[in-house]
Amino acid sequence: MNTSDVPGWRRDFPFTAEGEDDVTRREFVRYLVLASGGFAAANAAIAAWSSLRPINHGRARRIVELERIPAGGAYLFRYPTKDDPAILVRLRDDRVVAFSQKCTHLGCVVYYSADEQRMICPCHEGVFDGRTGRVLEGPPQRPLGKIEVEVRGSTVWALGAEA
């Protein structure tokens, strides 16, 4: 080390002690504060991504002939993209409703229990209302993503996924 780089106190006291190069408490606090800033930046980035990312709500398209689904039965399809599993239910009162098949807890695929008129997630026993998609039991906090559907003539059409 160049002598000009050595602080004056070191020249006056040229002795070293074990552990002298360890991280001091003050330095440790500095690292914590840097981490704190990193977390804040990450949080802001997530918020920005949440606002700016494009969300595909899908476009209107034909799903299935209504007669293929018995009353109280369900039909699986993909919407709005081929990577998005969805489930169409023909209720006993002949209404049709459709939801994203991804559980809002951790993304497992839900299935329809016709006896109870409920959507059930087998992974962590999340239960949703089969008519509205709202949470009835279990760990999910948000309702199932709803897909607007309409019967045109004898065909069920998907009109778009709700945000």
Add this chain to the structure above:
Amino acid sequence: MRRGQRTVASAVGVYVIVLLSLQIFLLTVALDALQGDDPGLAWVTAALSVVLAGGSILFYRYVRAR
């Protein structure tokens, strides 16, 4: 470093760790908001996280000033 200064640095370290823990929690909430398409909630968590980071910086400035 004198004993008093070490004690202050330790205490401030504990406070900052508490703030950091809250920020980790806020990050999980923000990720949940991202999955649930809820940008409003994500921005609220971001604002709170920035406030907590500001608190951490103030604590650090206090330690440095001593």
